[in-house]
Amino acid sequence: MADQKNMRGPGPGGSPRGGFGKPKDLGGTLRKLMRYLGQYKARLCLVVVLLMVSSACTVGGSYLLKPLINDYILPGDFAGLARMLGVMGAVYATGAACSYGYSRIMVNVSQNTVARIRADLFAKMQKLPLQFFDTHTHGELMSRYTNDIENISEALNNSFGSLISCALNFTGTILMMIVLSPLLSCVTFAMLVVMLGVVKTIGSRSRRYFAAQQATLGQMNGYIEEMIEGQKVIKVFNHASAAQAGFDERNEAYRQNATRAQIYAGAMMPAMGNLSYINYALTCCLGGILSVVGGTFQLGDLAVFLNYSRQVSQPITQISQQVNTILSAVAGAERVFEVMETPPEKDEGKVKLVRVTQDQNGALAEAGYDTGEWAWKRPDGTLIPLRGDVRFDHVVFGYDSRKIVLHDISLYAKPGQKIAFVGSTGAGKTTITNLINRFYEINSGTITYDGIDVRHIEKDSLRHSLGIVLQDTHLFTGTVADNIRYGRLEATDEEVEAAARLAGADTFIRHLPHGYDTVLSDDGGNLSQGERQLLNIARAACANPPVLILDEATSSIDTRTERLIEKGMDRLMAGRTVFVIAHRLSTVRNSQAIMVLEQGNIIERGDHDDLIAQRGRYYQLYTGQVELD
Ligand SMILES: Nc1ncnc2c1ncn2[C@@H]1O[C@H](COP(=O)(O)OP(=O)(O)OP(=O)(O)O)[C@@H](O)[C@H]1O
Ligand SMILES: [Mg+2]
DSSP states (O other): OHHHHHTOOOOTTOOSOSSOSOOSOHHHHHHHHHHHHGGGHHHHHHHHHHHHHHHHHHHHHHHTHHHIIIIIITTTOHHHHHHHHHHHHHHHHHHHHHHHHHHHHHHHHHHHHHHHHHHHHHHHHHHSOHHHHHHSOHHHHHHIIIIIHHHHHHIIIIIHHHHHHHHHHHHHHHHHHHHHOHHHHHHHHHHHHHHHHHHHHHHHHHHHHHHHHHHHHHHHHHHHHHHHHTHHHHHHTTOHHHHHHHHHHHHHHHHHHHHHHHHHHHHHHHHHHHHHHHHHHHHHHHHHHHHHHOTTOOHHHHHHHHHHHHHTHHHHHHHHHHHHHHHHHHHHHHHHHHHHTSOOOOOOOOBEEEEEEEOTTOOEEEOSSSOSEEEEEOTTSOEEEOOOOEEEEEEEEOSBTTBOSEEEEEEEEOTTOEEEEEESTTSSHHHHHHHHTTSSOOSEEEEEETTEEGGGBOHHHHHHTEEEEOSSOOOOSEEHHHHHHTTOTTOOHHHHHHHHHHHTOHHHHHTSTTGGGOEEOTTTTTSOHHHHHHHHHHHHHHHOOSEEEEESTTTTSOHHHHHHHHHHHHHHHTTSEEEEEOSSGGGTTTOSEEEEEETTEEEEEEOHHHHHHHTSHHHHHHHHHHHHO
8 A cells, every 4th residue: 555655756757856947937036035135135235345355356357457467568567567567466365255255155155045045944944734645746846856956056155256357347347448449349239239149049048958858767767766666566567668768758858858958058168269259369469559549548458358259158158057057047946936835734723732630520621741631722721632523514525626425424433442444445544534533524424523623623732532443554764662662752662562562563673683673664664564554553552642543553464463452452442432444354343333334425324233134234244244254
């Protein structure tokens, strides 16, 4: 059953795992990102200052060539030349120091920011209703953490800083060029227009293929993930060659798109380089004539101007490259914020679960310690002892409002009663138990717990009071003892072992290589289905809840082991309200009430003898099974 869940990877159709794609709401997403960056205002201001200084040093350092040549080299003043070289060195060193400083601060800010985004996303994920997980694949959610947040981090680390620095360098250089020679600047401007055209054409093609590359990469990764998870099924059904063919197709699509994207991306640099050389040559010719003709334009001016004309094209290329990174980061941020803005699981409940003590007159008082009896505490302070009385009153429910799964269900379980649900697969047995602990909201009707509408009970308190052995359970990476203790974190080692004995899990645990300290990994992959279920039961026993829900708890356990743990289970169930779901009718025989479900309706109810006497569906199920036995 766990496999069934794992198989829900991203479909081969591919979820949007590639971090590329145009953001839908650029402004809004940037504003939200800014809110995260807002708390680093001081540091970001410092970054901007450092960037400005660094740009000023780059542009100014080049400008120093002019006096260097005009005032020292041409007149032959070597002492002055040495001094000037020192000044230039200092200017460039300052620029380098500022660049180093700003990138260090930026890395710091960006890593702190993405760590907070990750933490917020994870915290949010814990609050999302199960419905959300039903409608999103694992791969899709994983890619929020891996792809999207990585893209944000990448952009914050480098791109935002370089974007500002490029813009500053570009503006500074242009200004200085105009100051030096408006005439020569015109040549450069004409070339810049051509360069912009080239960047635009190559850039938009490259972006398109890059987007296609990311999309096909996402599809290929999704496919690989699914094939790894489904290896067993692939082998069982001899699907290896079909799987290979599917992979080859995606691999080829990725190769084609990646090749095109890389060709265009690779074409940018040489194209821009050549244009920049043409610009250089033109400026050289024209500038040479200007300086020979004389006037104010001297050799030093020419050297500086030429230097600038080389520098001016760099920001254009860089900006066009950073735009890709930034757009994909914003698109990633948008997807992350989308998850963060999904409405959380509603919890308007005010009734809490508390520990109480009772005096001689039977009056309850809230206990300050964590043992004793359980009670519900209403907002007005009244205490109601927890008894375990669960009632469904005309409950209608569908996972999706268009398809009703449970029709008008009414039932009650009095404290200490054992209620069983039987019926064919898909009848709605698991669904009923999902409603008691409010995994899903009901469409209409009411569910009450000790007379309190479950909607008024705080969800944590509600779930705390219910011990659930899920049909498709999960074991976490950790020791066997840790996994049992998951039911109640403060349980001592003795309590953990007692719970395991109660569940009948003690024997097999002692045979594990390190007993209770054996580390389980990969959802308990190193255990058998039955052993996993025993651990599950032990987990519920450890939690020691007043109400127990056992969904097919013993379905994977052999009949001999089942007999062995039956006594333990009886002890576990004693004094508690228990809901059991079982296909094996022998396990539900001794229930006070058995509900027979069929397509979301309770079609028969009563105890075993009543139902047999009715000679209806239960009788058929029971006798059918007996015949098969
Ligand atoms: N998460 C879900 N989203 C949408 N539909 C669901 C979901 N879980 C179950 N269903 C549907 O609800 C119906 C009842 O399912 P449920 O799991 O309650 O059956 P069940 O009686 O427990 O069956 P089984 O004996 O196989 O465990 C089925 O038709 C199923 O397809
Ligand atoms: Mg079920």
